[in-house]
Amino acid sequence: MYKQDNDKLYRYLFQNRAVRGEWVRLNDTFTETLNTHHYPIAVQNLLGEMLVATSLLTATMKFEGTITVQIQGDGPLKLAVVNGNEQQQLRALARVEGEVAETATLHEMIGNGVLVISIIPTDGERYQGVIGLDKPTIRECLEDYFMRSEQLQTHLVIRTGEYEGTAVAGGMLLQIMPDGTGTPEDFEHLATLTETVKDEELFGLTAEELLYRLYHEEHVQVYEPQNTEFKCGCSRERSGNAILLLPTEEIEEMLAEKNGVIDMQCECCGTQYFFDKKAIEEFKEEADKLNQLGL
Numbered sequence: 001m002y003k004q005d006n007d008k009l010y011r012y013l014f015q016n017r018a019v020r021g022e023w024v025r026l027n028d029t030f031t032e033t034l035n036t037h038h039y040p041i042a043v044q045n046l047l048g049e050m051l052v053a054t055s056l057l058t059a060t061m062k063f064e065g066t067i068t069v070q071i072q073g074d075g076p077l078k079l080a081v082v083n084g085n086e087q088q089q090l091r092a093l094a095r096v097e098g099e100v101a102e103t104a105t106l107h108e109m110i111g112n113g114v115l116v117i118s119i120i121p122t123d124g125e126r127y128q129g130v131i132g133l134d135k136p137t138i139r140e141c142l143e144d145y146f147m148r149s150e151q152l153q154t155h156l157v158i159r160t161g162e163y164e165g166t167a168v169a170g171g172m173l174l175q176i177m178p179d180g181t182g183t184p185e186d187f188e189h190l191a192t193l194t195e196t197v198k199d200e201e202l203f204g205l206t207a208e209e210l211l212y213r214l215y216h217e218e219h220v221q222v223y224e225p226q227n228t229e230f231k232c233g234c235s236r237e238r239s240g241n242a243i244l245l246l247p248t249e250e251i252e253e254m255l256a257e258k259n260g261v262i263d264m265q266c267e268c269c270g271t272q273y274f275f276d277k278k279a280i281e282e283f284k285e286e287a288d289k290l291n292q293l294g295l
Ligand SMILES: [Zn+2]
Pocket: 232, 233, 234, 235, 266, 267, 268, 269, 270, 271
């Protein structure tokens, strides 16, 4: 059954405590990300956690732009990357080489690795933070990141699992207001309440029910929710331009090998794009035209 607050992100404010909060649940957003892939379960869960983290992070942005959360390592999971924007459009991708056990920990998957957070405003300067993966979970690494980069006490809940037989990921963020009016005692009190959230509450309740369950003695001001969705930014044009980056001889060889049609599959969403010689020539003409115009 489709629940009212599936694929939603809520922001709220604890009015008497100068602490803000966010809650997100990713249903279709998460399962559509996994659709075209057969990731080991531990990788699937990690991607769910990264999707939640990216969603919560982009919701703290005060500008339009994208955030990329990326893990690189030397273990069987070579790369895991999630991309999100201020409209809560998210996508994720993992590259696995070798076996990943069902119960593999973050470090068993990654080996020696880092977590890279790139914040790319539509207008303005990019920011990149590199975090050592020296804690057992993404959640703890990110709490550390907020403390170091923004000097803001932040508490995160990030969980993945199943609800009524379908994969789901959810999370909460609690952050002391940047204006310095919140006290550590108030923050700790709310963090303790937040930490009591059960999986079935996070995955099954509406926002209203959940916030009441956790904070019924608090004054919580809740803002209009945002929808979250899986959205890949790929296009025929981008794939065509990627082919043009190859040397001409290589394109010729590929065409010969593949009966005159090169197929490009998007790693992220699985969409296939087909190009024959004529289509590639058209892309080339278009690119030459733009080059001549100095674009
Ligand atoms: Zn795609």
